[in-house]
Amino acid sequence: MxxxxxxxxxxxxxxxxxxxxxxxxxxxxxxxxxxxxxxxxxxxxxxxxxxxxxxxxxxxxxxxxxxxxxxxxxxxxxxxxxxxxxxxxxxxxxxxxxxxxxxxxxxxxxxxxxxxxxxxxxxxxxxxxxxxxxxxxxxxxxxxxxxxxxxxxxxxxxxxxxxxxVLPPLRYRSAEHGIRTLAHALCDLVSDIYPALRERGLDDERTGRWRVRAEQTGELVTQARTGLRMARESLHYNPRRLFRRGSAHTHFEGYAEVLEALERTLRQVAALTRSLDKWSADEDRYRYGAFLASYADFLESLSRITRVFADLDEDRLGDQTAQLHQLADEAQNFRRRLAGQAERDDLPLTDPGRPYGVLVIEAARLMEEFQYTCDVLQHHAGR
Structure with a gap:
C-alpha cells in the first residue's frame, strides 16, 4: 500500500x-x-x-x-x-x-x-x-x-x-530527459576517474570497470534519441502547440546537436578509459605524477560542466549557458596547464607503449566537444 x-x-x-x-x-x-x-x-x-x-x-x-x-x-x-x-x-x-x-x-x-x-x-x-x-x-x-x-x-x-x-500528449521534456541521463552517466564516470588519477590509484580492476561502463553507454544514447524523436513527434498535429507558439520548446535542433556532441564526448571518454586500461607501467605514475595531477584537475573541471548538463532545463537555459561559458573557460585553462605540464616533464609523447601522447590528444578532443556543446546551447538560448 x-x-x-x-x-x-x-x-x-x-x-x-x-x-x-x-x-x-x-x-x-x-x-x-x-x-x-x-x-x-x-x-x-x-x-x-x-x-x-x-x-x-x-x-x-x-x-x-x-x-x-x-x-x-x-x-x-x-x-x-x-x-x-x-x-x-x-x-x-x-x-x-x-x-x-x-x-x-x-x-x-x-x-x-x-x-x-x-x-x-x-x-x-x-x-x-x-x-x-x-x-x-x-x-x-x-x-x-x-x-x-x-x-x-x-x-x-x-x-x-x-x-x-483531451490533453493531447506534448512530450518536449523527453528530449531534456535523454540528455540529462547521458550527462549523468558521463558525470559519474569522469568523477570516478579524476580522483584516482590524482591519487595515482590506477589498477587493472578499476580501469577495467571504467572501460566497461564507457562501452555500455550505447543503450543510453539510443534511449536519448528515442526521447528526442518522441518530443519532435508529439508536436505533429497537436493543438496544444498553438499555445506555445514562439516557445523554445517547439524547436529541437539545439537538443539534437547537444545529443550528438555528448555522444562524441562519450566516445572520447571511452577511448581515454581504453588508454588507461592498457597502461601497466606502475613506475611511470610516480615519475610523472604532476602530469596525472594536472590531468585530474582538467577532468574535474569537465565534471562540473557535465553537472550542469545533467540539470538541463530549457526554462533556465539562459542562466545555465552563462554558467557553462564560465566553466568552459576554466576547463580551457586547465587544459593549457596540462599541455604545459607535459612539456615541462618532457613526456614520451611519441612512445606507443605509453599513454601520454594519447592522453594529451584526448584532452584536446574532449575540450573541443565540451566547448562545442556549450556554444550550441548558448546559440539556441539566445534565439
Missing part, C-alpha cells in the same frame, strides 16, 4: 511516466465507452465490440502516432474484410475458403506499409468469415461485413478525437 500511495503521489504531483499512464488509461476508458454507446445503443450493431476495441487499439502516446496507426489499422481491416468478401462470395463458406482467406490475408499482412497493424488483416478476415457464415442471406452478409468497417471507422475516429481534444 505504501508503494501504491507513492506511485499515485508521483502521478498527481508531477509530470512523468505515472501521470502519463493514468492519463492514457482515462482517455482509453472514455474513448471505449463512447464507442460502445454508439455501436450498441445507437446502431444496434451485431458486433458492437469492434468499435471500443478499435478506439483503444489506436490510443497511441502521441497524436501523430494515433493518426498514423489508425490509418494503417483501417487499411488492414478493409483489406481483411475485402479478402473475405471476395473469396466468400466466389467460393462459398467452405473450409477451403477459410484456408484461402488465411493465406491471402497473412500475405497482405506482410506488406511493410501496414507496419505493426499488418496482423490485423488476418484478424479482420477471420472475424469477417465468422460473420459471413452466420448470416442467412446475401444482403445480410454484405450488411454485416460493411458494418464491421463502419464500426472500425467509428472506433478509430472516436479514439483520435479523444486523444486530440
Amino acid at each position: 505504501a508503494r501504491v500511495r507513492r506511485w499515485w503521489g508521483r502521478a498527481l504531483g508531477s509530470e512523468g511516466h505515472e501521470r502519463s499512464t493514468v492519463l492514457l488509461i482515462a482517455k482509453g476508458t472514455l474513448a471505449a465507452t463512447i464507442a460502445w454507446v454508439i455501436s450498441y445503443h445507437l446502431l444496434r450493431a451485431e458486433s458492437p465490440a469492434f468499435a471500443p476495441f478499435s478506439a483503444v487499439l489506436i490510443m497511441q502516446v502521441t497524436v501523430y502516432q494515433s493518426l498514423l496507426q489508425s490509418s494503417r489499422y483501417v487499411g488492414a481491416v478493409v483489406a481483411g474484410v475485402a479478402v473475405q468478401a471476395a473469396l466468400g462470395f466466389l467460393v462459398g463458406p467452405e473450409v477451403l475458403t477459410f484456408a484461402l482467406v488465411a493465406v491471402v490475408a497473412l500475405t497482405i499482412g506482410r506488406w511493410p506499409a501496414l507496419g505493426s497493424q499488418g496482423s490485423q488483416v488476418a484478424t479482420a478476415a477471420f472475424f469477417a468469415f465468422s460473420t459471413y457464415v452466420s448470416a442467412t442471406s446475401a444482403l445480410d452478409k454484405i450488411t454485416q461485413l460493411g458494418q464491421i468497417i463502419l464500426l472500425v471507422l467509428i472506433g478509430c475516429g472516436i479514439g483520435v478525437l479523444v486523444n486530440v481534444t
Whole structure:
C-alpha cells in the first residue's frame, strides 16, 4: 500500500511516466465507452465490440502516432474484410475458403506499409468469415461485413478525437530527459576517474570497470534519441502547440546537436578509459605524477560542466549557458596547464607503449566537444 500511495503521489504531483499512464488509461476508458454507446445503443450493431476495441487499439502516446496507426489499422481491416468478401462470395463458406482467406490475408499482412497493424488483416478476415457464415442471406452478409468497417471507422475516429481534444500528449521534456541521463552517466564516470588519477590509484580492476561502463553507454544514447524523436513527434498535429507558439520548446535542433556532441564526448571518454586500461607501467605514475595531477584537475573541471548538463532545463537555459561559458573557460585553462605540464616533464609523447601522447590528444578532443556543446546551447538560448 505504501508503494501504491507513492506511485499515485508521483502521478498527481508531477509530470512523468505515472501521470502519463493514468492519463492514457482515462482517455482509453472514455474513448471505449463512447464507442460502445454508439455501436450498441445507437446502431444496434451485431458486433458492437469492434468499435471500443478499435478506439483503444489506436490510443497511441502521441497524436501523430494515433493518426498514423489508425490509418494503417483501417487499411488492414478493409483489406481483411475485402479478402473475405471476395473469396466468400466466389467460393462459398467452405473450409477451403477459410484456408484461402488465411493465406491471402497473412500475405497482405506482410506488406511493410501496414507496419505493426499488418496482423490485423488476418484478424479482420477471420472475424469477417465468422460473420459471413452466420448470416442467412446475401444482403445480410454484405450488411454485416460493411458494418464491421463502419464500426472500425467509428472506433478509430472516436479514439483520435479523444486523444486530440483531451490533453493531447506534448512530450518536449523527453528530449531534456535523454540528455540529462547521458550527462549523468558521463558525470559519474569522469568523477570516478579524476580522483584516482590524482591519487595515482590506477589498477587493472578499476580501469577495467571504467572501460566497461564507457562501452555500455550505447543503450543510453539510443534511449536519448528515442526521447528526442518522441518530443519532435508529439508536436505533429497537436493543438496544444498553438499555445506555445514562439516557445523554445517547439524547436529541437539545439537538443539534437547537444545529443550528438555528448555522444562524441562519450566516445572520447571511452577511448581515454581504453588508454588507461592498457597502461601497466606502475613506475611511470610516480615519475610523472604532476602530469596525472594536472590531468585530474582538467577532468574535474569537465565534471562540473557535465553537472550542469545533467540539470538541463530549457526554462533556465539562459542562466545555465552563462554558467557553462564560465566553466568552459576554466576547463580551457586547465587544459593549457596540462599541455604545459607535459612539456615541462618532457613526456614520451611519441612512445606507443605509453599513454601520454594519447592522453594529451584526448584532452584536446574532449575540450573541443565540451566547448562545442556549450556554444550550441548558448546559440539556441539566445534565439
